[in-house]
Amino acid sequence: MPLMKKKKMLKKSEQTVILAIASFIVFFIFLQVLPLQSSKERNEEVTAIASSKVTDVHTSDEENSQKESSEENQERELGHSSKEQPSAEEEPSEKEPKNKETEEENLAGGNKESSKEDLAGQGGNKEKQKIVYLTFDDGPSDVEEELLDLLGKYHAKATFFMLEPNMKKYPDAIKKMVNEGHAVGMHGVTHDIKKFYKSKSTVLEEMNKGQASLEEISGVRSFLIRTPYGSVPHMTPEYKQAVNEHGYKLWDWNVDSNDWKYRDGRYVENSINQIKKIEQSGGEPIILLHSKSSTLKHLSSLLDYLTENGYVMERIEEDMEPYHF
Template structure:
C-alpha cells in the first residue's frame, strides 16, 4: 500500500512539474511576443516621426537640424514665390497703365476731333515777295525768334544787290523761290517764252550766289489772268512749280497793321477748308513792323508755320485779283 501511494505521489509530482514547465514556456512566449510587438511599434513610430521631420524640414528650412539641401530648396521655392508675386504686380501695373493710356487717347480724340473737311494739320505757309531788300534781315530776325521757316520769292536784280541776305536765307533753312526779273506784266507775259526766260535768268543769279537752283516760282501779280494754260505748261516742262496763295494779306495796299487783321479774318473763314493755307506778304517796312503780331496769333491758335517744299502739290489759284 505504501509503495502504491509513493508511486502515485511521484507521478503526481511529475505531472505538476510538467504543468509548471508548460506554464513557464507559455509565459516566456507571451513575454517575448509583447516585447517584439512593442519594438515593432516603437520602430514604426520612429520611422513616422523621421518622415514627418523630413517633410517639415522640406517646407520649413528654419527648423533646427535641417539639411543644407533642404534649406537651399526652401530658399529657392521662396525666391520663386517672390518673383511670381513681383511679375504679377508688374503685369497688373502694365495693364493698368495701358488701360489708362487707351482711355486718355480716346478722350483726346473726342476733344480734338474736328468737323469733316477741316484743315487737320493747321499748317500755315508764310511767303514774302519782291525781295531781297533792306528789311530782309529784320524779317529773318523775327522768324528766327519765333523759330519758324518761310518762303521767299525773289527778283533777280534784288538778289544781285542783296547777296548776303540771299545767303542768309539759304543758311537758315528758308525756301527760296523765283519771282522773275522785270516785275512788269507787259514784259514778262509777252509770251510763254519770256516767262521761262525771266525765271531761268533769276535761277542763274541764285545759283551764282548760293550754288543752288530752285524749282519754286511765283509770277508777278499771280497766275491769273496772265498765266494761260500754254504758259503754265511751258514753265512746268522746264521743271518749275508755279505757286500762288490762298490768303492775300494786302499788306501792299494797307501798308499798316491792318494787313494782320485782314489775314486773320480770311484765316478764320478757312478753318473748315482742306486746301493749304498760303499767306501772301511782301518785303516792306510796314509788314516787318506788324509781323510779330501775326505770328503771335498763329502760335496762340495752334498753327505750325512751315516753308514750301518742292515735293508739295502747288497752289495755282488766287483769292484776290489785286496782288503784287
C-alpha cells in the same frame, strides 16, 4: 544705630529707587519712541523709493514715447525718400518712357505745357498739326535780315519768291535764308506785266535768269516760282505748259494780306479773317506777304496769332503739289 544715620540711609535708598524708576521710565520711553522714528524713517524711505519708481516710470514712458515718435518720423522720412528716389531696380531706363503719359508726350513731340516757341517749332506729328505757309514776294530788301531774325524767334519757316536784281543787291540775305532753312524761289526780273507776259519765251527767260543768279549766290538750284500778280489771268495754258516742261513749280496763294495797301497794320486783321475761313474749309493757308518795312513792323502780331492758335509755319517744298488759282 543712631536715628539720624538711619534716616540718612533711608533717604539715600529712596533716592536710589527714584533714580532707578526714572531711568526705567526714560528707557521705556526710548523704546517706545525709537520704533516710531524708525518706522517714520522707513516710511519716508519707502515713500522716496516709491516716488523714484514713479518718476522712473514716467521718464521711461516719455523716453519710449519719444523713441517711438522718432522711429515713426524715421519711417515716414524713409518712406518719403523712397518715393522720391526709387531704387536702381525701380528706376526706368533712359531708353524707355517712365510711364504711358510720358510716352504719349514724347510721341506728340514734347511737353504738353509747351511755350509759343514749342508750338511753332518743328517737333511733333505734322498730320495732327495745322500748317500755314508764309510767302514773301519782291525781296530781298534792306529789311530782309531783320525779317529773318523775327521769323527765327518764332521758329517759323517761310518761302521767298525773289526778284533777280534784288538777289544781286542783297546776296547775304539770301545766304541767311538758306542757312536758316527757308525755301527760296524766283519771282522774275522786271515785275512788269507787259515785259514779263509778252510771250512764253519772256516768261521762261526771266525765270531762268533768276534761277541762275540764285544758284550762283547760294548754291541752291530752285524750281519754285511765282509769277508777278499771280497766274490769273496772264498765265495762259500755253505759258503754264512752257514752265511745266522746264520743271518749274508755279505757286499762287489763298490768303491775300494786302500788306502793300494796308501799311498801318490792318493787313494782319485782314489776313486773320481769311485764315479762319480757310481753316473752316479744312484747307491750309498760303499767305501772300511782301518784303517791306511796313509789313515787318506789324508782322509779329500775325505770328502771335498763328502761334497761339496752334499753327506751325512751314516752308513750301518742291515735291509738294502746287496751289493755283
